[in-house]
Amino acid sequence: MPSLSVAAVAYGKLRYLQGYTPAMLVDESRIMEVTIFGMLPSKRHSLDVTLLLPDVMAIADEVDAQLTQSIGCYSETHEGLDSCVTHRKANTHFKDNK
Numbered sequence: 001m002p003s004l005s006v007a008a009v010a011y012g013k014l015r016y017l018q019g020y021t022p023a024m025l026v027d028e029s030r031i032m033e034v035t036i037f038g039m040l041p042s043k044r045h046s047l048d049v050t051l052l053l054p055d056v057m058a059i060a061d062e063v064d065a066q067l068t069q070s071i072g073c074y075s076e077t078h079e080g081l082d083s084c085v086t087h088r089k090a091n092t093h094f095k096d097n098k
Contacts, residue, residue, distance in 0.1 A: 005069050012070035016077040025074065029067040033060060 015025055036059060040047065 005066055008066045008069035009073045011066075012073035013077045015070070016074045020074075022071050022074060025067065025071055029063055033063055036063075
């Protein structure tokens with residue numbers, strides 16, 4: 001069974017404690033994606049074009065999945081719940097990247 005990303009959980013809780021808003025988490029994620037995808041044109045000569053689109057889609061999906069987990073745990077931390085990992089682990093389809 002896939003599990004919740006420990007890093008995403010910790011990140012959501014940390015950002016809550018640092019006073020971030022959910023909108024700030026979303027903006028951070030967007031900036032990261034823009035930065036990653038912004039590097040592609042400068043590396044176009046060394047990229048395998050046949051793999052590029054699936055790889056870009058996989059990166060975007062994983063960034064979005066991590067963001068979803070972070071915001072979920074941010075919200076639970078905000079609500080005073082300490083069950084983020086145990087409760088959400090059983091209800092998530094996301095995976096850890098190792």
